[in-house]
Amino acid sequence: MSGPLAGIRIVDCSQIVSGPMACQMLGDQGAEVIKVESPGGDPVRSLGPRKADLSSMFIAVNRGKQGLCLDLKSPDGIAVLETLVKTADVLVENFRPGVLARLGLDWERLHALNPRLIYCSITGFGPDGPYQNVRVYDPVIQAVSGIAASQVDKEGTPGLVRHLVADKVTALTAAQAITAALFRRERSGGEGERIEVAMLDAAIAFNWPEGMYNYSFIDDAPAAWPEYGAQMRLWKAADGQVAIGALQDAEFVALTRSLGREDLAADERFKSSAGRIKHQREWAPQVSAEIARRSRAELMEGFVAQGAVGGPVVHLANVPDDAQVQHNAICIEVAHSDAVGRVRQARPPARFGTPLEPVGPAPHLGQHGRQILAALGYDAAAIAALVDKGVLKG
Numbered sequence: 001m002s003g004p005l006a007g008i009r010i011v012d013c014s015q016i017v018s019g020p021m022a023c024q025m026l027g028d029q030g031a032e033v034i035k036v037e038s039p040g041g042d043p044v045r046s047l048g049p050r051k052a053d054l055s056s057m058f059i060a061v062n063r064g065k066q067g068l069c070l071d072l073k074s075p076d077g078i079a080v081l082e083t084l085v086k087t088a089d090v091l092v093e094n095f096r097p098g099v100l101a102r103l104g105l106d107w108e109r110l111h112a113l114n115p116r117l118i119y120c121s122i123t124g125f126g127p128d129g130p131y132q133n134v135r136v137y138d139p140v141i142q143a144v145s146g147i148a149a150s151q152v153d154k155e156g157t158p159g160l161v162r163h164l165v166a167d168k169v170t171a172l173t174a175a176q177a178i179t180a181a182l183f184r185r186e187r188s189g190g191e192g193e194r195i196e197v198a199m200l201d202a203a204i205a206f207n208w209p210e211g212m213y214n215y216s217f218i219d220d221a222p223a224a225w226p227e228y229g230a231q232m233r234l235w236k237a238a239d240g241q242v243a244i245g246a247l248q249d250a251e252f253v254a255l256t257r258s259l260g261r262e263d264l265a266a267d268e269r270f271k272s273s274a275g276r277i278k279h280q281r282e283w284a285p286q287v288s289a290e291i292a293r294r295s296r297a298e299l300m301e302g303f304v305a306q307g308a309v310g311g312p313v314v315h316l317a318n319v320p321d322d323a324q325v326q327h328n329a330i331c332i333e334v335a336h337s338d339a340v341g342r343v344r345q346a347r348p349p350a351r352f353g354t355p356l357e358p359v360g361p362a363p364h365l366g367q368h369g370r371q372i373l374a375a376l377g378y379d380a381a382a383i384a385a386l387v388d389k390g391v392l393k394g
Contacts, residue, residue, distance in 0.1 A: 024060075035065040125200050148160055
């Protein structure tokens with residue numbers, strides 16, 4: 001393996017998106033990731049378009065992993081997992097609070113098995129508290145965190161971001177925290193530690209900078225500004241839509257130049273961001289009319305020439321064909337089994353001085369079980385016995 005995390009072994013006992021995506025990002029950066037699933041498999045295997053037991057969504061957050069399917073309700077299954085934990089650097093799980101402990105694998109037991117282990121537990125609301133026993137999915141966290149309240153329609157009714165934004169920002173938070181814990185372990189003499197990442201915590205921190213800017217000052221709070229999200233919109237062009245921005249004064253100048261309306265930038269009312277917000281109803285219709293007269297290609301030509309903030313709204317099916325997307329070589333093809341074929345993916349977004357290894361396929365349920373156990377020291381007879389008992393599947 002290459003990459004900055006080469007040599008790190010991660011046991012991924014998580015499912016859905018938050019935990020698997022965190023482990024996948026670390027795997028992209030060189031870590032060996034072993035995905036441990038129950039006999040029923042990760043529910044995301046059947047969510048969305050799929051071939052065999054691999055959905056496109058499952059592949060996106062589980063690529064490059066090894067698959068191990070264990071019945072953890074059996075003592076033999078727990079014993080296998082304990083053996084695996086002894087060889088691991090990191091264990092990630094996103095069970096409901098207390099589930100792993102009821103299996104006999106609380107933090108104290110895991111730490112005793114492997115004092116170097118970094119144990120990352122991802123929960124919805126946290127390990128305790130009034131909402132502890134509530135089952136959580138992304139929309140619930142959007143609702144409680146204030147993200148939904150920042151997505152209001154014209155009538156002021158909250159709405160949901162139509163993406164798993166809470167799951168994905170939790171994944172980013174967990175991946176960064178795990179990397180930091182690994183770094184501290186190397187500097188502290190090899191001691192492991194426990195990390196708690198609650199989706200609610202991650203979502204509120206993510207939403208805070210602009211979503212909560214009117215609720216930050218406690219003493220002698222200044223006058224509130226219009227909600228940041230209310231200023232965000234798309235602009236209709238002759239053949240679609242574009243996004244623009246003019247937070248800084250120079251950006252508004254560049255925008256007006258690209259539209260041949262330098263007179264707007266010269267207007268004293270619009271020379272500051274506060275003025276543009278206050279007088280938005282005066283300048284915005286004029287900018288809107290200029291944008292509506294031009295195609296997206298014409299607008300982009302002007303934006304590029306003047307260094308303005310702007311970009312076309314690209315249909316999902318056309319994202320891989322966008323000129324900048326192609327220039328950045330973002331979309332890659334990953335070969336899977338004959339039953340699945342090639343799968344388009346977004347490459348690992350961070351580029352290092354030493355290129356990362358090519359992204360590998362996602363595992364079928366339990367695909368690598370025999371190999372993993374053999375590497376742990378189980379002989380053929382022991383592996384066959386676990387298969388016969390229904391402990392090892394796939």
